[in-house]
Amino acid sequence: MGLQALQDALARAIRAPERPDSSSLGIRPGGTLDADGALGVYRDGYTARLTEALGETFEAVWWVLGDEGFFSVCRRYIYSHPSRETNLSVYGEPFAAFVAAQPEADGLPFVGDLALFEWKFQALFHAPAHQPAGEPVLTKLTGAPDAWISIGSAVFLFESLYAIHEIWKLRKQNQDDYERPDVDAAARLVAFKAGTECAVRALSHAEFAALGALMDERPLSEALECAIEVDPGFDADAVASFFHTLASAGLIADVRVAGEPAR
Amino acid sequence: MRDSMIGVGLRSTHYPHLVEKPVTVVDWFEAVSENYMDSEGRPLRILETVREDYPVALHGVSLSIASRYSDDEPVNPSYLTRLRSLIERIEPFLVSDHLCWTGTREGNIHDLLPVPFTDEALTWIVSQIDRVQSALGRTIALENVSSYLTYEQSVYEEWDFVVEIAKRSGCKILFDINNVYVSARNHGFSAERYVDAIPAAHVGQIHLAGHTDLGTHLFDTHSRPVCAEVWGLYRRAIARMPEVPVLIEWDEDIPAFERLEAEAVHAREVLNETVGGRSRAGGVAADGRAAPVCATATKTP
Known part of the structure; x- marks a missing residue:
C-alpha cells in the first residue's frame, strides 16, 4: 500500500463511528495491544481531543447539558463534522445549529443561542483589539449631531429571546448550588475587547438599536432615531448614559463630523 | 550571551505567574x-x-510534514504563511514540529501519527522539508514521536529513518528522549541503541517528559515527572551532545511553576554532573531579540 493510500485508510479508520476492521491496514501493534487496541489508542485520542476543544469553546452549553448529554452530542457532532482546520480552537462553527437540533436540547430552547454566543465570544477572544478613540476624538461629539461614530472591530452585538448572559455566567458555578435565572428574559448584549480582556454588557432595547445602527455605519442622528423608534422614552439622559457606555467600554474607534473626510 | 540550556514549555496555567515577571x-x-x-x-x-526576557522556541503540532498530498499541492500554504508571520513577530531561536502526519485532505486527526519507515515516505518527507524550509526561510527541527503501532511495510529501523531524514534534508532532529523510551x-x-545512533551534529534540541504506564502499553501523557530510565538515557545522550538546549515538557496535570522549575534544575544538575567542566560555549542567547540558531549549539566537544 502506498503512503497516501495507507494514510487515507488509517485516517478513515480513526474517524469511523464504529470500530473498523484493522486487519487490512498492516498494523503492528505496540505493547501487548492487538491491532484493534493499537488503533483504538488513536481513535480514542481523536474523539477526546475534539471533545476537549468543543468543551473549551462551549463551556456553558456543557454546563447546561451536563457531562453525559454534552459528551453524547459531541460524539455525534465529531463523527459528522471532521475537523479540517490545523487549529483546534476554530473547530465547531456549525455546533450551535447542531446542538439545538439534538434530543439533549429538548426543553432547553435557549441552547442554540447560547452555543452561538459562545462561538462568537471565542472568536472575539482571538480577534485583534482595536484602538479606542481618545479624549480629543471623543470631544468632537459635543454638539455634532451629524457625526459618524466608528465602532471598533473587536465588538459584537447579540440578541436572544432568552437570558443568554445570565445562563452563560453560570458556567463557573457549582451545578448543585446556583440561583436559577429567568431564562425567558430576552437579552440584548454587546461583547467587546478591552485590552486583552473580553467583556459583556447588557443593553437596553434602545441602546441595542442605536449601537446596531452605528455598527451599520449610519450617522449618529439616524442611530438615535432608531433608538427612539423602539423606545420613545429614550431621552437626553438616556443618550448621555449611552455615550458613557460607548466611551467607558472603549467601543468607539473614531469620530467623524460633517465636512471631515472619511479615513 | 550567557550559557543557557534548560527551558520549559509555556503553558496557560502559568500565565498569571509569568506576567508578574518573576525571577526564574x-x-x-x-x-x-x-x-x-x-490568535491576537x-x-x-x-x-x-x-x-522580552527570554529566548523562545516555537514548536508546532500541525505541520503534518509526512502527510502524502498530491504533488501539485504539497503543503498547506495558509499554515506556512501564518507560521512565518509568527516567526517574524517572535524571532524564535528554533522552529520545530514533529516527524509524523496529523491528517489527510479529508480531515485533521489532530494527533501525531507514526510514519511507515519506507523509501517512499523518506523521499516524500525530505521533499516536504525542503519546501517548508524554503517557505520559512530557515532550518526547522523535527521531533521523533511516541507510537503505539508500527507498520508491516517499514523497511528501516526508526533511528536510521530519522537520521536519514536529517542527513538528506538538512533539518535538525528534535530528539525527544521520553518518546524514544516509550516507543x-x-x-x-x-532505547540505548536508538540514543547511540543519533549523531550529535544533527540534534537541535532535546525534549524530556513523563509518560504513563497503562499496563498494555506506555502512553506519552506529559503528565508526570521524567522517570529514572529517561534520566538515564538523557545522561547517555548529553555525554555526546552537551551543548544542545534541553526542554522539560509537562502538558497534563500541570503542576505549579516551581515544580516545573525543580525538574529543570534537575536536568541542569544531570547535565553538569555528566559533562563536568567541559566547555558548553553554545546554547541559547538571551541578549537582544534575535537569539542565535541552534546550529551553534550542536558542535560535539
Whole structure:
C-alpha cells in the first residue's frame, strides 16, 4: 500500500463511528495491544481531543447539558463534522445549529443561542483589539449631531429571546448550588475587547438599536432615531448614559463630523 | 550571551505567574506555535511579554510534514504563511514540529501519527522539508514521536529513518528522549541503541517528559515527572551532545511553576554532573531579540 493510500485508510479508520476492521491496514501493534487496541489508542485520542476543544469553546452549553448529554452530542457532532482546520480552537462553527437540533436540547430552547454566543465570544477572544478613540476624538461629539461614530472591530452585538448572559455566567458555578435565572428574559448584549480582556454588557432595547445602527455605519442622528423608534422614552439622559457606555467600554474607534473626510 | 540550556514549555496555567515577571531558573521557553499563530488574544500578548526576557522556541503540532498530498499541492500554504508571520513577530531561536502526519485532505486527526519507515515516505518527507524550509526561510527541527503501532511495510529501523531524514534534508532532529523510551518499550527495541545512533551534529534540541504506564502499553501523557530510565538515557545522550538546549515538557496535570522549575534544575544538575567542566560555549542567547540558531549549539566537544 502506498503512503497516501495507507494514510487515507488509517485516517478513515480513526474517524469511523464504529470500530473498523484493522486487519487490512498492516498494523503492528505496540505493547501487548492487538491491532484493534493499537488503533483504538488513536481513535480514542481523536474523539477526546475534539471533545476537549468543543468543551473549551462551549463551556456553558456543557454546563447546561451536563457531562453525559454534552459528551453524547459531541460524539455525534465529531463523527459528522471532521475537523479540517490545523487549529483546534476554530473547530465547531456549525455546533450551535447542531446542538439545538439534538434530543439533549429538548426543553432547553435557549441552547442554540447560547452555543452561538459562545462561538462568537471565542472568536472575539482571538480577534485583534482595536484602538479606542481618545479624549480629543471623543470631544468632537459635543454638539455634532451629524457625526459618524466608528465602532471598533473587536465588538459584537447579540440578541436572544432568552437570558443568554445570565445562563452563560453560570458556567463557573457549582451545578448543585446556583440561583436559577429567568431564562425567558430576552437579552440584548454587546461583547467587546478591552485590552486583552473580553467583556459583556447588557443593553437596553434602545441602546441595542442605536449601537446596531452605528455598527451599520449610519450617522449618529439616524442611530438615535432608531433608538427612539423602539423606545420613545429614550431621552437626553438616556443618550448621555449611552455615550458613557460607548466611551467607558472603549467601543468607539473614531469620530467623524460633517465636512471631515472619511479615513 | 550567557550559557543557557534548560527551558520549559509555556503553558496557560502559568500565565498569571509569568506576567508578574518573576525571577526564574529557566533559560528559555518553548511555545506551541498553533496556540499563538491564529490568535491576537491574551496568549500572544503573554508570549511577547515572555519574549522580552527570554529566548523562545516555537514548536508546532500541525505541520503534518509526512502527510502524502498530491504533488501539485504539497503543503498547506495558509499554515506556512501564518507560521512565518509568527516567526517574524517572535524571532524564535528554533522552529520545530514533529516527524509524523496529523491528517489527510479529508480531515485533521489532530494527533501525531507514526510514519511507515519506507523509501517512499523518506523521499516524500525530505521533499516536504525542503519546501517548508524554503517557505520559512530557515532550518526547522523535527521531533521523533511516541507510537503505539508500527507498520508491516517499514523497511528501516526508526533511528536510521530519522537520521536519514536529517542527513538528506538538512533539518535538525528534535530528539525527544521520553518518546524514544516509550516507543522502545512499546515496540521492543533498545532505547540505548536508538540514543547511540543519533549523531550529535544533527540534534537541535532535546525534549524530556513523563509518560504513563497503562499496563498494555506506555502512553506519552506529559503528565508526570521524567522517570529514572529517561534520566538515564538523557545522561547517555548529553555525554555526546552537551551543548544542545534541553526542554522539560509537562502538558497534563500541570503542576505549579516551581515544580516545573525543580525538574529543570534537575536536568541542569544531570547535565553538569555528566559533562563536568567541559566547555558548553553554545546554547541559547538571551541578549537582544534575535537569539542565535541552534546550529551553534550542536558542535560535539
